Amino acid sequence: MKKSIIFSTMVISSLFADTSISQMKKELELQKANMQMLEQKIENLSKNQNSSVNKSASFSQKSYLPDIALILNMSAVHRDVKNSDFENFALPGFIDAGEAELPFNKDRGFNFNYAEVAMSSTVDPYFDAFAIFHLHPDEFEIEEAFIRTRALPNGFRLKAGKFRSAFGRLNEKHQHSWHFDSQAIIYKALFGPDMISDPGVQLQWVAPTDTYFMLGAEAFQGSNDRSFGDTQNNNLYVTYAKTSIDLSDELSMLTGVSYAQGKNNVNGSNPTKIYGFDLTARYQLGSYSAITWQSEYLKRDKDIKTRVDKQAGLYSELIYQYNNNYSMGLRYDAITKNETDLSTYAGIDTSGLKRYTAMVEYHPFPMSRIRLSYMHDKTKIINNQRKDINKVMLSINIAAGAHGAHNY
């Protein structure tokens, strides 16, 4: 190679008879220098190649570790009702005194609500797995653990395990992703803090249309005894349809209807039917700023053999995200229908069960949140008296590690 180049340069240069020999010599020197540089480069490159030989441990499985996230949630609460009285509140028609489960922000003073460990991983080409371990200060709970298909054809997806139903809008979302720390009243009344979350299977289908349209069907054991509770068989079935349209680039809407039918265990085994309607509209004011309006209406017909209770309620919330760091929101909660036996509350006004909540939150970074909220609660009976409760709370939530992005 080297020789032939030198030779050809010589031939070419000899053609130009008027070129002086000294010039030729200079050119040759230059070419030699160039050649040496190139040789040096090649040598360096081959050295680098040798050092990139894979010397990782022979049985290392590090790259297959699941994504792991740690979620912590805690609060400081001020409330104008003593802890011992608050624990025994009643929500007339839904929750009797002393019956409520209060896993979050129960005490005046400090609350450590939970530490959650979330793990997710692709199992193989066919399945994804997801689990969230919910740790209370003195309790371990598998909040969700399920597998999900990733390769079914024609828009289908199957899920199996213990998981939250996609009924309505809020049911599927974890507490840390709600816009308010407290659960919407109607969800608390009908399902308690666990929502519809049970062992079961889910099938969802997304239509191949220009407009988003999704149908889902789920079968569960039905262990939630606020509304269901007959677990002699898999007695709970949920179905829903959801669709979404963009009215403009900035304004998007998502709406859905849901239906759950199960069996309660009051006076034997009797049917419970729950209907849900949800509507969310989001107007984007910029990359980091948006106004979101989200509302849901839930209605329950609970047959308990001697009568059929007909109850309903709603919540409506308006969230203004000012920028990457600040958001604020208002929520209105109401029980709109309460046709049931209220004789235990004789002499107490049980009408106008409503609640107002306001919040301001600060996100130093997308992974952390400090939220200040005020709540005026007109839904509770305490010590056989209707009692309006005022509460101010400062809560902190962090999601550290490989925490997946949230849905719309």
Next chain:
Amino acid sequence: MKKIFLSTLFVASSIFASINIDSTYSTMGAVAKKIGGDLVKVTVLGSPKYDPHFIVPKPSLLAKLRKADLLIMNGGGLELGWLPPLLRSANNPKIVNGAKGLLDMSHYVNMIDVPKTVSRAFGDVHAQGNPHFSTDPHVVLTMAKAIKDKLVEIDPTHQQNYETNYQNFTNKWQEFLSKFDAKMQSCGTKKVVQYHELFNYFLTRYKIKSYGTVEPLPGIAPSSKHTLELIKTMKENGIKVILQDVYHEKKTAKFIANHTGARVAIIPHDMGADESETLEDFYNNIEQKICQ
């Protein structure tokens, strides 16, 4: 007659059966259209008006992903905050991670600014390197090659069309690049600061030095302390241009400009972020705004 018309219509539509391509961002989408031509229908998921890290995962995007034969993503962590939940719920096995129909462009680009250590203590740092490679016009050639190879893989019957489009496009683009590079040779701006490290690929390519960012750490809003430090750096080094993107707040950059006599140049980070409608416009606008 009617029947013949109908049947020809049917045949015609099956001949022009198109490949549905979803592209997360607009520049890659425009390149895909050049390579695919009439054989493809390109949908861009993330509007270039918005911060590419924070695209809203609107459910309407699910309908688009559901029908896609090919999803072209930027990769390098840029879509981490919005694409994964959409992909999970779109129920389209053709474009899930590992499937033939997912093209991660970051696998084909020489990523720069790859951090040696990664922690969220340093802000929103991408472990795989700086993902904003679309601002370098030379990367368009890399994109074109990767997209052409992918289209040939998923639609081999039209290989000849894709190869021809690719040849035509790259020839034209080479021509554009030689003119563009010549223009950049005479660019007077050699020192800049930028809001976020959005333009590093462009700046590195054309030997323009970036002395810092308006944000103190990636994804963290400006602080007064950091702003004052940046003003000092700019004065010391005689920096006269602040590269601002279209979607961040512009107050801080204006404040810095007032205190340094620098000029705020609003630079598109993706085709269509400004008024650009073609790839050529997009890069020419970057050049004009930086060098003016």
